Amino acid sequence: MSSRLLSIEDLSEHLGVPVNTLYKWRGKGYGPAGRRVGKYVRYRPEDVDAWVEAQGVA
Template identity: 65%
Template sequence: MMVEIKAIEPLWSVHDLSDYLGIPVHTLYAWRSAGTGPPGRRLGKRLRYRPEDVRAWVESLPTEVVA
């Protein structure tokens, strides 16, 4: 019997997320304080993001054009 092993992506730091989204780190912390932005998790003192959660959050954003 073959067991499928799923590759696990490494968690992203706030700096990784900043690079991915092109958003300053301080903005990401402000979003977190306001309860907006992608869901993050605390691992000890470190804040980490699952890439799949970030991608799902981006996909959930409205797509209206801002003038």
């Protein structure tokens, strides 16, 4: 994965999870750590990778 910040749509495609599910996860404090960039939420690829590893998913 590249080092650019991921949008929620990018994350959805990468994980194969619907965008609405990602918003629900975020509201519940679940899922990869997201950061606010202005009015947008962005995800660092290394945070996503670490979260996936913690889930035990290959």
